[in-house]
Amino acid sequence: MRTTIYITFCLCLIFSGWRLQAQTLKEYPDSVVLYDSQVRIVFHTANGAIDYHFAGPTDVYNAVGYVLDTRTGLLLTTSLAQHPYSTDAVHDSLGDGIRINIRHMDDRHAISLVQRITLYADRHWVLTDITAASSTGQATVETRNISPLAILPSQQGRVAMSGSEPRILDEPFDNDDWVGVVERHWPDAAGISYEFSALYDNAAFNGLVMGSLTHDCWKTGIVYHTGAAPGQIDSLVVYGGAATPDVPSLPRAYGGRDGTHDVMPHGTLTGAAVASPLIYLGGGTDIRGAFTGYGRANARINGSLDWKGNAPVYWNSFGVEGVLGYEKVMMPPGVAKVSDYLHSLDNFSRWSPPVLSVDSYDQSIYTTDLLASLSKYAKKNGQQMGFYFGPFVVWTWKNSVEQTKLPGTNFSLGEAVLKDEQGKPIAYKDGDWGAYPIDPTHPATRQYIITQLQKAKAIHATFLKIDFLTCGALESITHSDPAISTGMQAYNYGMKMVKHLIDSILGPDIFITEAISPMFPHQYAHTRFISTDVYSHLRDDEKGFPSWGSTEASLATGAHLGWVQGTLWPFTNLDVCIMQHFQKNPDLSEQEIRVRLYAMMVMGSILGDGSDFRQPLAAQRGRKYLNDPRLCAFFSRPQAFLPLKYSDGDGFDQQMAFYGKAKDTLLGLFNFNTHEVFRWRCGLDSLGLKKGKYLVKEFLTGATLATVEAGQDVISLTIPPGDALMAELIPQ
Known part of the structure; x- marks a missing residue:
């Protein structure tokens, strides 16, 4: 051994037979070893290969x-x-x-x-x-x-x-x-x-x-x-x-x-x-x-964005109609009725002013002036306005890409669209009516974004949903800025520009949620959708429903992503819950609604709803769930739970478990198997609890589910097929 270098701080831990006193670097004739109590790195000086050894153990050889x-x-x-x-x-x-x-x-x-x-x-x-x-x-x-x-x-x-x-x-x-x-x-x-x-x-x-x-x-x-x-x-x-x-x-x-x-x-x-x-x-x-x-x-x-105050709550129009007003499902008076209904939910409105988030809309009906008038109406009800747009995408007819004017600019879409190696426009969503990505570095894109944000300012929007961001990250034969050569360079450039323009046009206190988007870079928004649109039906194979967009599918993905809340973003977003039916889908059962809300809880999601509250059943269920005082208090400061049992594999019969810390410990258990019960046993130590007597109550109803006696160290619960349980462990 030639040299030993110590950076001093006491550990005095044992790992794989080594007794350590400090983070240590040691040099040997054929290697250099850097290690602490959990990690050991070996650099082989003869050939340049690296070994990494982690507690667990996990070993990487000859990297x-x-x-x-x-x-x-x-x-x-x-x-x-x-x-x-x-x-x-x-x-x-x-x-x-x-x-x-x-x-x-x-x-x-x-x-x-x-x-x-x-x-x-x-x-x-x-x-x-x-x-x-x-x-x-x-x-x-x-x-x-x-x-x-x-x-x-x-x-x-x-x-x-x-x-x-x-x-x-x-x-x-x-x-x-x-x-x-x-x-x-x-x-x-x-x-x-x-x-x-x-x-x-x-x-x-x-x-x-x-x-x-x-x-x-x-x-x-x-x-x-x-x-x-x-x-x-x-x-x-x-x-x-x-x-x-x-x-x-x-x-x-x-x-x-x-x-x-x-x-x-x-x-x-x-x-x-x-x-x-x-x-x-x-x-x-x-x-x-x-x-x-x-x-x-x-x-x-x-870096990352923080959010002062309570989490926003919102209503989003997409659950009612894909393009608001296009099929005349909800015309402007209907939005006003939703505003009146939300105003009647005192607990839903207690922690932060609800947002009316008008999603994709028919611009010939929902003009900027019309949206501004809805904003004034919402303000009288103690509510705020949301605004939707895609900064790097334009939807248009395939045969008109070259001629279509980019709104708010003197440029054609053909000048700003990303192109392939033959110089042809790239389609992000192909078809006669398609989605076309525009270059984040092109001056037309900047002007287009400014135009959209000026609309948002005109309607006094405080909540932005920005969509189809992946378009800005696509590779292209060229970009307008010659210093940009990769899709991710362009996307990071574009997102930085979007955030700067939001701050300068609307102000710094605008809540930004990303819909369709890459995970990274993350630092330009307050939250991001865990998955694509969620329709709230239980499973993707449920009869009569689309084979996508279920609660099971979204939570199976989300089970591995709770760590993003509190690190990358202040909150997650598991999309809106639905009180009756999503667009033209069949009606949901009340059990499906409860499972959906519990899924949003364990993910630390902000609370959004996409229901048509002009329908009596949706209104009745909304009063029961969206106005529940304990549920609303939780969503004012949502915190993601820690997984105890991950989703696993491609099947729909997932059984998952999570726990979180509120005033008392919460245990979220999900059984997406529609034929078998889910019997869950868990040691108190896995929940960070000491031995003692605990009362186990259902979160929403307060019904007693079980009692953990002082001598017990395991809790056992049973979840029926196709159901979920949110249990609260209350020390006695």
Whole structure:
């Protein structure tokens, strides 16, 4: 051993047989080891490969980095002969840590790869990135594919994770088309997750969370292929440069619609040096905490919006009519009647002024002047106005794209639309009537957004729903701004512009919710839809309903995303609840409504409703549920629950469990199996409770469900088929 470096702070913990007294860096003849109580990083100085070992345990062996240069081809860190390194003490917004800087280089290659690996004190997660740089300063790097973490069979790379129920979390790029999160099983699982993923044991929650922390240049992909042995990964690559087309012949979540929706390759980045995305690796005995760490790290690096005061509550018109007024389902007097009805719900209105959120609307009926008059009417009822628009999309007829004027500008849509390599307009939603993405960097787009926000100002809107944001992230043959070469660069540019224009035109206290959108960058909104529109029926296979948009499908995805609330955004958004029926769908049962509300609770969602309260049954149910004092108090400060039992697999018979802390502990249990009961047993210690006597009551009715006696350490509850339970544990 040559050198031992200590950054002093006491740990005195035991991990895998090591007794540690400090975060430590040690140098050996053939390796450098950086470790703390939960993480051990081994840099092999002979070939440049890296091992990562996390408590759990999860072990990564022989990881490499690479760049795929458009001119010189693939270059691995292990393909270079020399691997000199240095170390730095790090003090930044994430904390204090130690960084290893490795320059993979030799005289045969014009490009070197500079790898950085940082371990922070008391964080138990690792950050890594890689930069491809000209070795002499003379060459230029150009790439659309760069990876700081690649586990490749050709390099004897592998990942091994302990546990009896190994899973890979496969995340879609955005929340469009009712594509859910997929939990992949062994063996022979292969695919690509976007921006983040996790390897975990479904029974014990140990595992590894990985994901990108920078979102201003690259779309990040995580390509995986499982090994034959349970818990072993033979191939895993985390890279910047993901761009995948839709493949309609494939299932939605398996390559059909879960990708980036691109028809063009990812744009290239060019320069004397090109950096990869910064990647987070957080492993240990509980991935729920690792995901929270991932969210917090994103917020520290990129910022996040906060919200002063209580969460907004709102009514949205889309549940009544897809394009408000188009089919004459609800004309303006109907909106006024909804306003009057909401005014009668004193608890719904108690915590914050309800918002009338008019969604997509027939502009020949709901003119700006008409919406302004509705805003005045709503104000008399103590309510506020919402406004809907898509900043990077225009809907029009396919044969008129080149001639259509971009509203509020002197430009045609053909001048601003994103185009493919043949110079033809790209359609985000294809058809005779289609959705066309417009370039976030084009001056016409800026003027179009200003025009929309001036409408919002004219109606005194305080709540914005911005939609089809994914359009702005699509790759294009070119962008108006020559400095922009990738879809994510353009999207980040555009979202920053949108937020600046909102602040300057409407003011800083405007609540922004993202509908169809990528997960990242997150810092320009207060909340984002967990999934596509939710219609409130129980399951996707329910007779008479669409095979999408169910409560089960939205919660199955949301079960893995509660960590975003309080880290990326102040709140989540599980879309609106429905008191009777969504648009032309059949009527819902009251049980379905209750299950839906409980799903919104466990997700920490803001409370929205999309019902036609002119209908007596909807009005009756609204008074029962939307005016419930305890429910309204919860949604004034919603908090996401912690999962106790995740969704798992593609079936509809999901059984999920969550717990949250309010005044007393809340336990949310969901049984989407319509034929079998769900018997749930849980130790009090899993809920953070000490042994003692507890009364278990149903949240809404106050009915006593069970009693936990002082000598018991387990709670047992039964949930009927197709039902849910929100139980409150009250200490006695």
